[in-house]
Amino acid sequence: MxxxxxxxxxxxxxxxxxxxxxxxxxxxxxxxxxxxxxxxxxxxxxxxxxxxxxxxxxxxxxxxxxxxxxxxxxxxxxxLTPPQGLHPIQEAFLQGFATQCGFCTSGMIMVAAALLAKNPNPSREDVVRAISGNICRCTGYEAIIDAILDAAVRIRSAAHAEAA
Amino acid sequence: MARLKGRGVAAVNYPTGMNLGGDPSQALIHATTTGSFVITLSSVDLGQGIKTVGAQIAAETLGVPYESVMIDTADTDTGPHCMGTFASRGTHRIGNAIMMAAKEAREVMMCVAATELEVDAGDLVTDGKGRIHVNGAPDKGIAVLDVALAAHFKHGKTISGRGMYLKPKSEVVPETGEMDPDSCQAHACTIAEVEVDDETGDVTVLKMTNAYEIGRAMNPALAHQQIVGGAWMGISHALYETTEPYYPNRAHGPLDFSEYLMPGPGDIAEMDSVIIERPSSNGPYGAKGIGEMTANSPIPAIANAIFDACGVRVTSMPITPEKILRGLDALRGNPN
Amino acid sequence: MEKIDTSFFAKEREAELSVVGESVQRADARGHVTGRTQFYEDVTFPNTLHLKMVRSTRHHALIKGIDTEAAMKVPGVVRILTHKDVPNNWYTILKLIGVGPDDEPVLPEDRVLFMGEQICAVLAETPQAALEAARRVVVDYEDLPPVFDVEAAMTSTPFKKDGTNYFVYEGHNCRRIRFGDVEKGFAEADHVIEHRYESSPIEHAPTETTGCTAKPEGNGRITIYSNTQALYFTLDNMALILGVPFNKLRLVGGTVGGGFGGKVDVIVEPIAALGAMLTNRPVKYAYSRAEEMQVSSPRAAERIYIKDGVMKDGRIIARKITLYVDAGAYCRHSTYGTTKAAAHMPGPYTIPNVHVDAYCVYTNRTPSSAMRGFGVTIGDFALESQMDQIARFLDMDPMELRLLNAYRDGDMKAHRKKVDGAALVEVIQAAARQTGKQLAPRFAKMSSMTREG
Missing domain, CATH: 3.10.20.30 (Beta-grasp domain)
Incomplete structure (x- = not known):
């Protein structure tokens, strides 16, 4: 072939x-x-x-x-990474200690990006469902879920600031 | 049919460092011309955070900002020997080596600063923010940057240090097992709360309360990562994982993540964890190792909580729904 | 997030620190969130050959012949390595510090001892060609009876060519701890409580599988980009196996996508480097997920019998432990782990009479090796389940039973090292405090630092 x-x-x-x-x-x-x-x-x-x-x-x-x-x-x-600084999801993962070995991180962040583009105000359950196909062996997921919820807040408040 | 709640406790200790010792690690530190510090190792970061904690230990000992210390692991051409990342040894062994190297480098740095300031080195202190000054006289000082420049271009001195840590190997007395297996012991207690579905045998871990004593927590956020991630692994080991589900029969071994079961993000328990600190006598700033032990108390705590909930004592891991249902059948007098 | 309860050991905690003890940001987090952290697989070279392994389909068999003719005809196949190509065909992980025995060939010569054991290595231009060719290698086996149960293995005919089905510790068939007199303890005890505990093998499951790329350099050296947890273990073992001076090899790594003990073995690097030496091309050998799960060393299964002599008031006065570590077909780190398991007994409790027999047993399964909590995790499952069974039997509070028996500073451990820096009492008190549980006054004011109370 x-x-x-x-x-x-x-x-x-x-x-x-x-x-x-x-x-x-x-x-x-x-x-x-x-x-x-x-x-x-x-x-x-x-x-x-x-x-x-x-x-x-x-x-x-x-x-x-x-x-x-x-x-x-x-x-x-x-x-996803902007030329300067970090995307709000990346910032939330960084600040929230949501990475350990870092190997699952790219996949987790891309899933989060798709979720937040569709649903800017997700519930905890929405986040859990979104990342349920992604395996992390280090963190126990808690920090990742928290970071994605935090990212949603960051993105919404940035949008508010822009609108104002 | 009911969902039965139960609570179980377990308490454990865990040794820091390779069993019986004999596991050295080394570190080299040098200052750049502009007063940054580079730590050279051959040590491995698996996600536990030695690049971070090592830099913290060096910054503390040198008296410089954390941001000015870099660790670029790991290369056997440039990095001195390290036994490896295992046995909860990294923070203790590599940390001690880094501390020793940083002390040596600090001595040179203070000497050069003293020459520049025309004072006695013994009168100088670091402010941790990038300056060295006379104790009690913050105005009479010099930036670490200027000290490094002076060392390189005026004095021809290298601000550098070498560090090594070794706990000599203990030999076991074959007859009695007399030995010195550890450098120190960390401790943990977990209280698990579970719910058992007596129709399906399914177990939900509702909450885990963890208390850890890990010497001094070098970086509490990183220690917390180990506690939470380890508790999740504890749930996973207790209830789901094995490569041989019918051990010792070899059949039906999983080959992928759809067959090898682990709890997903929807199966995690509420966690409430606290750290207490009893600094060790031989770890850097009193550190002990925490990396490995964090699944150990959760597993039996869950097993004990399952018994508390439904009266079934499962003594083989993993505690699958099948084992619980067989146990419930036995309690009810039903033949299996 | 993280909470520190500073009320415990307040005096010992005193120190003037600025950076240590602070939750500073992870040095690697920015690389992680931007995808720029460099893992071994991110370093690639043109002209790289891909290595795929032909693996045993039998649990225990003689190899009567290996036919590679059809495999060599697959387009893109460059070479197939067998044991004849390996200069020193022993993989003995702790050889350099004098720990043996030589029991595991890098590639087997005349027999396989577990299903999945590597037999020969196919090097090809693409992973697909290597896989296709590996499927076409024909191995002629003569099956031998396998043994899977640790206790059966102890008494069955040895399948290890030159020895027993268990590791011999200085003339003993197990690692022993002898402290006090357990039989006297059992005789004096009000109750004797005995139970059996067991686990099955567990996979590390790091999200990044084990792997490496070996690259021949112009100066005659070989650089190995690896995700090993221990660069020098790997370098030293490779040099011994390849029969080259240590300075011919350079290991680069240090950033690993999860390990949990699964990347302490030195399996992929020696063969990849051998391939690189023989072809003068970069060679990549990475485990598939299926290989990671069934072929890479798991956490050992263990079987543990605990027999306790217990007084009515809850004091444990004798503990006898018989522990079997299922090492699988080869010893790797299991002899070490079994000694560590013995050293951990009888748990964080002060018991005057202790007897431990810890057996490192070989069976025809994937060799086990290190995993997070090596030698201890399964022991803790057994010990702490046993403590719960004792508490239930005596109708005692499970925390108070543990506090009553907890080791404290100055006590003598069963392996005859004095306890120092104990804090079992305090973690139990702290957990009780978190859950609002009231301990009896005697236990609430107990301290690890004194034997009083």
Whole structure:
């Protein structure tokens, strides 16, 4: 089987790439784009570590053959990070001691970004449901849930300040 | 059918450092030209936080701001030997090595400062904010930055230090087991509150109250991370996890996270944790190790709470719904 | 968040500190939240070969032959490594500090002792080609009877080629603790309470699986980017296995996506480096999640019998412990862990008569090794379940039973080291305080620092 050319918009920039048959999105992001912030956890679609946003929705990039998402908009942790400072979700994770080894963090933050884009005022249960596909072995989840709720407050108050 | 509540307690101790000792670690520290300090190690951060706590210990000993200390782990070409990250040894062993290195570096720094200020080094103190001054006379002082510049470009001195910590190996007396296995012991007590569904055998851990004695808590937020994460692992070990569900039969081993069960974010318990401090005699600033022990008291506390709730004593881990239901059947006189 | 109760040990706590004791921000958090923290897998090299392992499908068998012909024909396959390629074919983790025995080959020569044991390593241009070729390697086995139960293993015919199914501690078949006279204690006790406890193996499950990339350098050295928990363990063992001077190797790491003890073994690095030496190309060997779960060392299963002599008032006057650590097929760190388990007994209690037999037993399962709480976690499950059973039996408050027996400064432990810096009493008092529980006055004012009260 031959390689094919796939076009994606990755973190706002249009990219064309030559991919081997069956290449997954995580392969492309990490190996051809150098976007190593997306971490490889299980390659079985069962830990959420490699979560990115595809057209605004969460996707486990280890399970997604890249040829099937031609033309899609992909956002990774690198795209979420603003040029200066941190995104409010990142700030909330940092201030809330919501990282330990840091390996699940990118996936957790991307899930949180998708949740808060859709639901700016989530309940604790909403947050739990949103991250229920993401495994963290260090924290016991409590600090992560708190950080996402804190991020929602940060984003809402920033929006208020902008409106005022 | 009912949901039965119960409460259980467990109390434990845990040794700091490799069993029997013989596990050295080293650290090197040097100042840059502008008064930052670099700690060179070959030690590993698994998420427990040695990069953070090590920098705190160095900053404390040097008397400089935490932000001016950097740890860039780990490389065997540049970092001196470290036995490794295990056995709750990092903060104690590496921390002691860093403290020793920082003391040596501080001595040079104070000497250079004394020369620059034309005073006796013994009269100088650090303010922890980047300045060195004469004790009692904050105006008569010099910035650490200027001390580092002077050391490099005027005096030709390296502000640096070497540190090593070793608890010599204890040999076991084979007949009696006489030995010195630990540097110190940390302690914990957990009270678990659970609910057992007597129809499904399902256990919900409602609350865990934890009290920890860990010597001096170097960074209470990081210690808290270990307590909360470890309590979660305790729930997980107690109720869910195994690679061999029919041990000692080898069949049906899980191969992925949909088969290897662990509690999700929806299964976590309310936590109320407190730290008390009895500084150790041999840890840096009295530290003991906390990294490993935090699942240990939760597991039996949950087992004991399950008994309290439903009268079933499960003596094998994990305590699965199947084992609880079999126990309930036995209590009711039903054959299994 | 974190709470410190400063009312305990107030005098001992006194110190003038500025940074130590403060909850300063994690030095690595900013890297974590931006995805910029560099883990071993983030360092990549062009021309890297991928290593996939052919693994035993049998619990215990002789290897009659290995046929790699079909595998070598898979496009992209470069080389297949067997035991013949390994210069010194022993993996003995603590060899450099004199702890043996040599019982585990890096790649097996004539037999496999557990299902999943690595047999030969396929190096290929892509992970897919390596996997495909690994499937096409044909291993001819002759099955031998496996043993899975620790107590059965103690008495069955040894499956270890040169020895017993248990580790021999200086002439003894177990690590022993002997303190006082337990039989006399049992005779004097009002009650004897005996129970059995057991666990099954547990996986570390770090979100990042074990792995490394070995890269040959222009100067003839090899740099290994690894997520080991112990860089020098790895370097030293690799040098011994590869038969190269220690300074030919350089380990780079230190930032690891969770370990919990699972990354203390030195399994992936020696073979990856051997592949790099033999092909002069970078070689990556990373466990799949399935390998991490079934092939990497788990926390050992343990079986623990506790027999206690107890007085009516709750004092435990004798404790006899028979403990079996299921080391699996090879010893790795289990001999160490078993001694640590013995040293931990009889728990944080002062008991005048203690007898411990801790056996490190081999069975035909995945070798176990270190995990968070190594040698202690399962022991604590047994000890503290036992304490609860005693409290129930005597109808005593479980906290007060523990306080009555708690070790305190100056007591002698069973392994004959004097207690110093004890705080079991205080953590129980603190937990009672948190939950609003009233302890009897005698226990409320008890202190670890004195034997009075």
């Amino acid at each position: 031959k390689h094919s050319v796939v076009s994606l918009t990755i973190n706002g920039a249009e990219r064309q790439m030559l991919v081997a048959p069956g290449s997954t999105l995580i392969d492309v992001l990490r190996e051809s784009q150098g976007l190593t912030g997306t971490r490889r956890g299980c390659e079985q679609g069962a830990c959420g570590t490699c979560t990115v946003l595809v057209d605004g929705k969460t996707a486990m990039s280890c399970m997604l053959p890249v040829e099937t998402i031609e033309g899609a908009h992909v956002e990774t942790i690198e795209g």
